[in-house]
Amino acid sequence: MAGRIIMHIDFDAFYPSVEERERPEWKGRPVIVGADPRDGKGRGVVASANYIAREFGVRSAMPISRAWKLCPHGIYLRPNLPLYVKVSYDAMSIIRKYSEKFQQLSIDEAFIDVTGKVKDFEEAGDLAEKLKREILTKEQIGSSIGIGPNKLIAKLASDYRKPYGLTIVKPEDSRKFLSPLPVRKLIGIGPKTEAALKEMKIDAVEQLAKVDVKILTEVFGKFGYRMHEMALGIDDSDVSEEGEIKSIGKELTFEEDVDDPQTILQALVDLIEEFHPELSSSGMQFKTVNLKVRYENFETHTRANTLGHYSNDMETIKKVARNLIQPFLDSGRKVRLVGVRVSGLRFGKNQKTLKEL
Numbered sequence: 001m002a003g004r005i006i007m008h009i010d011f012d013a014f015y016p017s018v019e020e021r022e023r024p025e026w027k028g029r030p031v032i033v034g035a036d037p038r039d040g041k042g043r044g045v046v047a048s049a050n051y052i053a054r055e056f057g058v059r060s061a062m063p064i065s066r067a068w069k070l071c072p073h074g075i076y077l078r079p080n081l082p083l084y085v086k087v088s089y090d091a092m093s094i095i096r097k098y099s100e101k102f103q104q105l106s107i108d109e110a111f112i113d114v115t116g117k118v119k120d121f122e123e124a125g126d127l128a129e130k131l132k133r134e135i136l137t138k139e140q141i142g143s144s145i146g147i148g149p150n151k152l153i154a155k156l157a158s159d160y161r162k163p164y165g166l167t168i169v170k171p172e173d174s175r176k177f178l179s180p181l182p183v184r185k186l187i188g189i190g191p192k193t194e195a196a197l198k199e200m201k202i203d204a205v206e207q208l209a210k211v212d213v214k215i216l217t218e219v220f221g222k223f224g225y226r227m228h229e230m231a232l233g234i235d236d237s238d239v240s241e242e243g244e245i246k247s248i249g250k251e252l253t254f255e256e257d258v259d260d261p262q263t264i265l266q267a268l269v270d271l272i273e274e275f276h277p278e279l280s281s282s283g284m285q286f287k288t289v290n291l292k293v294r295y296e297n298f299e300t301h302t303r304a305n306t307l308g309h310y311s312n313d314m315e316t317i318k319k320v321a322r323n324l325i326q327p328f329l330d331s332g333r334k335v336r337l338v339g340v341r342v343s344g345l346r347f348g349k350n351q352k353t354l355k356e357l
Contacts, residue, residue, distance in 0.1 A: 003115065003149075004113060004115050004149055004150060005113070005114050005115045005118060005120075005121060005124045005147065005149070006111060006112070006113055006114070006115075006147070006148055006149065006150055006151055006153075006154040006239060007098075007099075007111065007112050007113075007114055007124070007128060007131075007145055007146070007147050007154055008109065008110075008111050008145065008146045008148075008151070008154035008155040008157065008158040009095055009109060009110050009111075009112070009131070009143055009144075009145050009158065010108065010109045010143060010144050010145075010146075010158045010159065010162075011088075011091065011108040011109065011135075011141055011142070011143050012051075012141070012142040012143060012144055012162055012163035012164060013048060013049065013050045013051055013054075013142075013163065014048065014084070014088075014107065014108035014141065015033040015047055015048040015079060015084060016031040016032070016033055016048055016049060016050035016053070017050065017140075017141040017142060018080075018083060018084055018087050018141060019031055019033065019077055019080070020050065021087075021139075021140040021141060022083070026075055028052070029052065029074070029075055030049070030050065030052045030053035030055075030056060030058070030071050030073070030074035030075065031049070031050045031052070031053060031074065031075045031077065032046055032048075032049045032050075032053050032058055032064075032067055032071065032074045032075065032076050032077070033046070033047045033048045033049070033077050033078075033079055034046040034047040034048070034064050034067070034076070034077075034078075034079070034270065035064040035078075035266070035270055036064070036076065036078065037064050037065065037067065037068040037076050041065065042064045042065060042068070043063075043064070043065070043262065043263050043266040043267075044063075044064050044266045044267060044269075044270040045060075045061050045062060045063055045064060045252055045267060045270050045271075045274075046058060046059065046060055046061065046062045046063075046064060046067050047060065047079055047270070047273070047274045048060055049067070051163055053067075053071055053074055056070045056071040056074075057070045057071075058070055058071050058074070061250075061252050061253075062255075063254070063255055064076075066255060079273055079274070079277075081273065081276065081277050081280075084107060084277050085107065085277050085280050087139060087141065088107045088108065088277065090138070090139055091135050091139045091141065091143075092104055092110060094131070094134055094135055094138060094139070095110055095112060095131065095135075096112075098112055098114065098117065098127065098131050099112035099113055099114050099117060099239075100113075100116065101113035101238075101239040101240070101241075102239070102241060103239045103240055103241060106248075106278040107277040107278045107280075109158075111151055111154065111155075111239045112239065113238075113239040114127060121147060121168050121170050124147050124168070125147065125166060125168050128145040128147060128166055129166065131143075131145065132145060132164065132166070136164075142163050142164040143164070144158050144159070144161065144162045144163060144164060144165040144166070144167075145158055145165070145166050145167075146158030146159070146160065146166075146167050146169070147166075147167070147168045147169065148168075148169040148174065149169075149170070149171040149174060149233075150233070150234075150235035150236070150237075151235050151237055151239065152187065152230055152233065152234075152235035153169050153174055153177065153178075153233060153235070154169075155187070156177075156178070156181065156185060156186075157169050157177070159185075174233035175209075175232070175233055177233075178205045178206075178209075178231065178233055179204065179205055179206035179209070180204060180205070180206065181204065181205045182203060182204060182205075183197050183202060183203065183204065183205055183207075183208050183227075183231075185205070186205065186208075186227065186230045186231070187230065188223065188226070188227075189227065191253070193220070193223075196219065196220070200219070205230075205231050206231075208227060208228070208231040209228070209231035209232055211228070213225060213228040216228050246343060246345065247290070247341045247342060247343035247345065248275055248278050248279050248284065248286075248341065248342055248345070249271070249275055249290070249339060249340050249341025249342060250271040250272075250274050250275045250339065250340065250341075251271065251292060251337060251338065251339025251340070252267050252270075252271060252337065252338055252339070253294075253336060253337045254267070254335065254336060254337070254338075257296040257334035257335065257336050258334060258335050259332065259333065259334045259335065261329040264325070264328075264329060264335055264338055265322065265325070265329070267338055268318075268321055268322070268325060268338055268340055269318060271338070271339070271340055272314060272317050272318055272321060272340055273314070276314045276317065279312050279342065280312060284312065284345045284346065285310040285311055285312045285345065285346055286310065286311065286312065286317075286342030286343060286344055286345055287306055287307055287309070287310050287311075287343075287344030287345075287346075288304055288305065288306040288307070288342065288343045288344040289304065289305050289307075289316075289317055289320040289321055289324065289340065289341075289342055290302065290303070290304045290340065290341040290342070290343055291303045291304070291321055291324040291325055291338075291339070291340055292337070292338065292339035292340070292341075293325065293328045293335060293337070293338055293339075294335070294336045294337035294338075295333050295334065295335060295336060296333070296334040296335070296336050298336070300337075301328070303324045303325075304324075304343075305320050305323070305324060306344065307320075310344075310346060317340070317342060321340045325338070
């Protein structure tokens with residue numbers, strides 16, 4: 001895997017950017033895609049917000065009522081999923097042309113291996129600028145690109161300078177680039193792992209890199225070894241069409257613990273509508289729907305239902321997820337977190353929809 005040059009392309013504020021493309025008069029105004037705010041009393045969450053809305057503190061997964069309080073003058077839109085999928089497909093088709101090795105991660109991000117296309121990182125930078133211009137010209141959406149010696153570095157680099165950014169991290173600069181980053185930036189480190197690392201006085205990647213790997217594996221198991229590798233900038237995974245996608249989904253931690261069944265159900269539906277375009281645009285089908293519920297005391301439960309067939313139908317996911325969550329709604333306990341994922345993935349062939357069940 002030595003000597004590779006990998007790019008990670010990430011579309012900037014993708015949903016709002018597509019909406020602004022369709023309605024140019026909205027440019028320069030805060031655009032929030034998600035649930036209906038209904039004068040600040042709406043339920044559900046923000047799916048995405050443009051950078052102007054983010055200046056007011058609006059963020060993805062934020063309750064829509066909170067977003068309304070922060071930015072009542074914003075333009076609030078329900079997701080137009082068919083449109084987003086089409087734009088994603090067209091933009092990904094452009095990206096594919098730049099490399100023989102392509103891996104789509106989601107509706108708005110992808111990896112390409114350009115090792116055989118360029119002679120060095122400087123030339124890769126020129127190629128990235130050309131790619132960004134073509135996407136902007138043809139699809140009218142901005143993108144940020146990270147270039148590195150592996151997928152880990154490239155993905156972190158694409159997030160380093162946004163929007164419409166380009167960050168190049170050469171192999172000899174990888175440790176210097178990683179060292180000051182908070183550990184939460186590393187792939188797979190969520191709030192729980194971050195909290196455990198903070199208890200060990202580990203906040204930055206540089207600190208994590210200095211910890212004995214034996215200590216990390218004692219505390220975190222096999223993932224401790226992977227964390228140590230990431231802290232050192234090691235990632236030998238290949239850019240592959242099949243990728244390493246084992247599941248696709250989203251989860252939401254409520255700002256305040258919730259015991260209202262309708263609020264929880266609406267959040268579940270919003271999460272499904274947020275991640276389903278990733279499933280559709282990647283051509284993947286699922287066989288299993290997975291639910292995750294965490295109560296206010298951090299007690300966590302997971303449930304799953306495996307279908308007798310493959311599908312990529314959104315209404316099927318909603319129906320199964322509602323059935324899985326019902327016992328938790330009947331408990332009367334306050335919920336801190338809810339999540340839903342689909343797994344058992346394969347690339348699409350014949351599939352069934354809810355109407356055929």
